[in-house]
Amino acid sequence: MIDSKRLTHLERLEAESIHILREVVAEAEKPVMLYSVGKDSAVMLHLARKAFYPSPPPFPLLHVDTTWKFKAMYELRDRMARESGMELLVYHNPEAQERGINPFDHGPLHTDMWKTEGLKQALNLYGFDAAFGGARRDEEKSRAKERIFSFRTSSHGWDPKNQRPELWNLYNARKNKGESIRVFPISNWTELDIWQYIHLNDVPIVPLYFAEERPTVERDGMLLMVDDERFPLKPGEEPVMRSIRFRTLGCYPLTGAVESEAKTLPEVIQETLLTTTSERQGRAIDKDAGGAGMEKKKQEGYF
Amino acid sequence: MSDADVIYKTDALIAEDIDQYLEVHQHKTMLRFITCGSVDDGKSTLIGRLLYDSKMIFEDQLAALEALHHLRVGGRRQVDADRPPAL
Numbered sequence: 441m442i443d444s445k446r447l448t449h450l451e452r453l454e455a456e457s458i459h460i461l462r463e464v465v466a467e468a469e470k471p472v473m474l475y476s477v478g479k480d481s482a483v484m485l486h487l488a489r490k491a492f493y494p495s496p497p498p499f500p501l502l503h504v505d506t507t508w509k510f511k512a513m514y515e516l517r518d519r520m521a522r523e524s525g526m527e528l529l530v531y532h533n534p535e536a537q538e539r540g541i542n543p544f545d546h547g548p549l550h551t552d553m554w555k556t557e558g559l560k561q562a563l564n565l566y567g568f569d570a571a572f573g574g575a576r577r578d579e580e581k582s583r584a585k586e587r588i589f590s591f592r593t594s595s596h597g598w599d600p601k602n603q604r605p606e607l608w609n610l611y612n613a614r615k616n617k618g619e620s621i622r623v624f625p626i627s628n629w630t631e632l633d634i635w636q637y638i639h640l641n642d643v644p645i646v647p648l649y650f651a652e653e654r655p656t657v658e659r660d661g662m663l664l665m666v667d668d669e670r671f672p673l674k675p676g677e678e679p680v681m682r683s684i685r686f687r688t689l690g691c692y693p694l695t696g697a698v699e700s701e702a703k704t705l706p707e708v709i710q711e712t713l714l715t716t717t718s719e720r721q722g723r724a725i726d727k728d729a730g731g732a733g734m735e736k737k738k739q740e741g742y743f
Numbered sequence: 744m745s746d747a748d749v750i751y752k753t754d755a756l757i758a759e760d761i762d763q764y765l766e767v768h769q770h771k772t773m774l775r776f777i778t779c780g781s782v783d784d785g786k787s788t789l790i791g792r793l794l795y796d797s798k799m800i801f802e803d804q805l806a807a808l809e810a811l812h813h814l815r816v817g818g819r820r821q822v823d824a825d826r827p828p829a830l
Contacts, residue, residue, distance in 0.1 A: 449773045636765060710761040713754075718801040 468570035480574035582735035594618035655679035
């Protein structure tokens, strides 16, 4: 029998996340929310707005941009910043911009410079000492073992073997000068929790999560969407219209689509639950460095 | 394919009536557990085995794990929650 006085597991997760968000605001000097415009960011932003309602959350949104995100992501980003009344900071690594770093010609350097270096530069520039990120444990193995309050050295490095104990809901935010923390308020959520929360709360998400006819090409077994004219087509190559959607969103040349007919949220959830492969399967970043890609990137300061 | 060969298994209701499934799922109760033991007692191995037996490991995760295992020792399959490919 369902006892309505007890919280559902989703309500418990929501309460936990709101507690974390408020705890950081109480403890940190200058917090910021890393906003990447994906579904996890969407839920994290929704929770932040709820945690401080009716005021807007007392920190800005930071988008460490690569200039290679999907157009639809930039649209939703700007709309959400307007609607939430939060300040939106967009950071571009000037060196990456100058050198024209892109995912087609520069491989792993693209992520290193735009994202890892860009994030470090932005945090240093503004002097943020706590940065919320929308990572979840079930996404990737190095994220599974990372604490909710993840301490970074003054050079933003992460040492997986030197993590603080984190008991129950007691979070220790003390740090030395120059050190910072990455905080993951939705660490304990699963992919299904995220979808269900979006469904129950009508959280706005990028339309790319829903199936639609889109121009695609196939590269190395991945279906890539030709989102703008910068996509270098091979001689004789023509984009093919396919009904596709995305399980995760990143830079469009690095994010594989799945063929799908799921046009509504319950249909997307249904398809997600019926797939037998993990959500990050379509992400090129995880496969760098022989499967240890993410842990290495995190040690170097990737969020 | 017999049931024992299925790696990742989903609830039949998901395919039949997703709205109903979501409603039921929303009100499921949660089992919280921990494993206790010394170093190398098999804490993570036990969790890995529970995930494996309850068909909660994705195919690409298991494939990556098998590849890694063959690389290291070869032979018998073992699932360890500390060293999963993408959990």
